[in-house]
Amino acid sequence: MNDEHQSIEKFKEAYQSIRYEGDLMADIEERLNKRDDAKPIKFMQYVRWGGIAAMITVGVLVFDAVFNSRAEGPTAQPVDGTTMTANQGKSYTKIRTGVIDLPWYQGSNIEKKENQSRPIYMSLNSGTRKEKIERKGRVKLLSLGGRKPLRKTLLSTSTRKTSNNKPAEKESLL
Amino acid sequence: MNGTCTDNSQKPSNLRLVNETTKVETRVDSQLVARAIENDRGAIGELVRMHQDMWYRFCVLQLHDDELAKDATQETALRVVKDLHLFRGESQFRTWSFGIALNVCREFKRKRGKYVTLDIEQSGLGEMSCHDGEAVQKITHRESVNEMMRMLESLTDRQREAVVLRHLEELPTEEAAAAMNCAVGTVKATLSQALKRLRELMGVKQ
Secondary structure, eight states: OHHHHHHHHHHHHHHHTOOOOSOHHHHHHHHHHHHHHHHHHHHHHHHHHHHHHHHHHHHHHHHHHHHHHHSOGGGGSBOTTSSSBHHHHHHHHHHHHHHHHSGGGTTSTHHHHHHHOOOOOOOTTOSOHHHHHHHHHHHHHHHHTTOOOOHHHHHHHHHHHHHHHHHHHHHHHO | OTGGGSOOTTSOHHHHHHHHHHHHHHHHHHHHHHHHHTTOHHHHHHHHHHHHHHHHHHHHHHHOOHHHHHHHHHHHHHHHHHTGGGOOSSSOHHHHHHHHHHHHHHHHHHHHOSOOOOOHHHHTOTTTTOOSOOHHHHHHHHHHHHHHHHHHHTSOHHHHHHHIIIIISOOOHHHHHHHHTSOHHHHHHHHHHHHHHHHHHHTOOO
């Protein structure tokens, strides 16, 4: 224990003899003044970052407002007879009328054409069941267009026709 | 402050002397601090000059690098001056400033990356404070500082902090705990482990 005490005392002595070389106050004086000068610069930095944050916030709000108005509630469903949602349709008509209302566009005959034949945007899934079936039938017919009918049916119709016609002919001949 | 409020009548004379010296120091400190808070440059300078060696010693033992320790001491002094108005007088000024020095050293260690074991000869720690000018004293001092550094190097950061504050700076355990921002029991346990390790290194039997 005596050795331990002596060692600690020796350590303490060595520790206490460590000194800071020079004048610490003189060393930090410059940095202290610098810190005082740095205050307005820091303030300007805060202002700059605040400005950037405000601009980003405004941008996000505008972006959000635009997209919210385009996809609101039940209007997300497609409008009957079109592939567009209600809002898309609205904006489409707005754009179209906007184009038509342009003063330099007034003289053109686009408007007449619009009245004559309005394009119908039709979805295959819209309408009543009957309409759907009808439309599907039409599509089928259209897809078969230009294709030859089956031979069997041709033969059957021809035989029937001939069988019906031949006796008649014979009758007339007779 | 906490250490000075105890009854000294039954204590041995050397302990009473230490307590009285602490009382005087505390009174001087509090007067200086009060003046320094009112932005008295003279008082600030005096306060820094009084504590500069103490902060530097502490930083050197924590960082094991003379230059880094000087930087840490300057940073400690700057923070002390800047945050002086936050000192509430609940502990001694010395303890409060040790808390700042401790945080600065931890930050510097973190910035430096993982713990680097520096060569004491290269770091210039053995030569840093020999003002006496006598060659024999210089060598003796250098040897004892090197030995102390080597011993403390084998401890963990926490253990080193506890040993330096409690045994080398002679802070009461409560004050050391306040500076280290932990419980008194933690300090006691850390100290016990540290002393056990040091005894092993010194080859002292318990």
